[in-house]
Amino acid sequence: MRWIDYVAKVVERYPDDPAVICHGEQLTYAHLWEAVGKESLRLRDIEHIQEGQCYVQTCTQDIAYVVRFLALHLIGARCDILYTTGSTGKPKAVLLSDEGMIANGENLINAMGFHHGLTFVICGPLDHFGPWSKMLPVFMTGGTLHILDGLKDMDALFDALRPSTFANVEAKSATFLVPSAIRMLLQFSRERLAKLVDCIEFIETGAAPMATSDMQQLREVLPNTRLYNTYASTETGIVCTYPYHLTQSILQGCVGPAMKHSEVSIGPDGEICVSGPILMAGYLNEDADGHFQLEPVGKSFQTSDLGYLDEEGRLFLTGRSSEFINIGGLKLSPVEVEDAAMGFTGILDCLCIPVSHPVMGQVPKLLIVLQEGVTLNKKEIARYLIEKLTETWKVPINYEVVEEIRKMPNGKKNRKSYIM
Amino acid sequence: MKEKIRILLEDQLPLVDLDSETLYQELDSLGVTTILMTLSDEFGILLDSRDATPKNLRSLDSLVALVERKLAEKQ
Structure with missing residues (x-):
């Protein structure tokens, strides 16, 4: 049947x-x-x-x-x-x-x-x-x-x-x-x-x-x-x-x-x-x-x-054991956000991590290494990302400029060191 | 007050055009919740889901009016 x-x-x-x-x-x-x-x-x-x-x-x-x-x-x-x-x-x-x-x-x-x-x-x-x-x-x-x-x-x-x-x-x-x-x-x-x-x-x-x-x-x-x-x-x-x-x-x-x-x-x-x-x-x-x-x-x-x-x-x-960010039940791969963000002119490196949110549980935050002389324009980056990611819940709310993204000895981004 | 609300919401909702006269249409459920949370925390007012109407959330000006009304009710 x-x-x-x-x-x-x-x-x-x-x-x-x-x-x-x-x-x-x-x-x-x-x-x-x-x-x-x-x-x-x-x-x-x-x-x-x-x-x-x-x-x-x-x-x-x-x-x-x-x-x-x-x-x-x-x-x-x-x-x-x-x-x-x-x-x-x-x-x-x-x-x-x-x-x-x-x-x-x-x-x-x-x-x-x-x-x-x-x-x-x-x-x-x-x-x-x-x-x-x-x-x-x-x-x-x-x-x-x-x-x-x-x-x-x-x-x-x-x-x-x-x-x-x-x-x-x-x-x-x-x-x-x-x-x-x-x-x-x-x-x-x-x-x-x-x-x-x-x-x-x-x-x-x-x-x-x-x-x-x-x-x-x-x-x-x-x-x-x-x-x-x-x-x-x-x-x-x-x-x-x-x-x-x-x-x-x-x-x-x-x-x-x-x-x-x-x-x-x-x-x-x-x-x-x-x-x-x-x-x-x-x-x-x-x-x-x-x-x-x-x-x-x-x-x-x-x-x-x-x-x-x-x-x-x-x-x-x-x-x-995986790295997904759980946004009110919707699972986001941080790699998807990072891949999209790397296409934005002026971003040299980035890392997407979860931060806690009082209602959604987690929301994505983007750590960004900017080219010298470039300043952070949150709105512009968010608008660029929505074009690439197409769904609003995937676009980070928080952005922070950092000097560098910490790496592990094998060269991979040390994501866990930011999620404690 | 209008500029204060703009700054607060711009930080929380970078994708939303706060100058729009059709603000409600631009919001999803997270956006609506963010506005209710942000305004109730900042101004110490009680907001509930009945306040999240298309009329109240039509524009930055209508949000200002909502906050002013709630503040007046508090006194």
Whole structure:
């Protein structure tokens, strides 16, 4: 049974229930399926997409994306391709398998209780695994996916989280929020959040470490809401989750036990290894002719995250062995910023490092060695970098002129000496 | 006050054109949060997400008006 077959069954069972909401538009499962059918014909006949073909779909935060996503699955195209931050500064294409989608969907359904009638609010970008993966359990159970354009418009978020009524039943809501978004809500919307005390069934967080104090505060504001801290990545899938509403004291760094379709082990250097059907199919490498070659994942995936398992089998995260900067759940390779900055006239050398931020956790800072006679113009450099990096969250907020960038004996930049 | 706010925000949001009359459109959620944090810290005023409206965040002048209103409410 393919993942799309689960969706087809839901359509048959709940044709008149709302499937997806975005920008004030709403489609029932029957209407969604009709649009999916039309789109699959168009993709086959006009774009000549075939079963088994790898197809990179541009992500748009709207219903059209959902329709195309389901239509590609109906055709049997291999369209579940997400790009992750590569350590070299170049994004890597990750291909997910159909088996992995079912396993990840079931992991979320079993662990958090996705069900028919639940409205799940997506506030993060759908081209990132955290928000994207929620389409799986929602459409497998007959829930409603409510897509928002980020968290800039807080009124839209609170409207979406309020219960809606269909089939004379009051539908509760749930959402996925990165720790920085939760901190933002606690800081600037605590009272509004508290008014939703009986409306939000659960909130999942992940993608970045969450402070125990924030977890505690969220529990106090929403005492009737189930709260989960999840460990997942594009490569591994949804691995573990820690229901921190259940335990008396909150365990710092805990992400809970492995889920139904996941296995976790710790390598000799303390690195977390994940196995099971949730894993990606592999990395897709594009050759010179634009053809994709699959580099299969193997039976186990080494994550670059460090941690340990306690006697109850719960995973605890202790750090990361890679150099990524985690900006409110979005991972940035500092090399990508440095490569871009080196093209700016007057910069002789540079180093991008993380600095702490009260809401986002970390933000990038750029240390710069300037040519003699050149002065720092932060605005000009930032504007140059946005042209190269294209996404604002990647552009450093802080800049500092230094005499030189410290190097190791092998000539590489001594990044660690700046991150203590 | 306007120049003080400009200097504070220019430092925190180097990509944003603070002279724009469509400032809200230029901001993402981090930008909105940064403005709320910076102004509440600097002026000792209470701001919440209801204040982050397109009207209040339309321009530097509308930010000044927001701060003045909150300061007056404080007294």
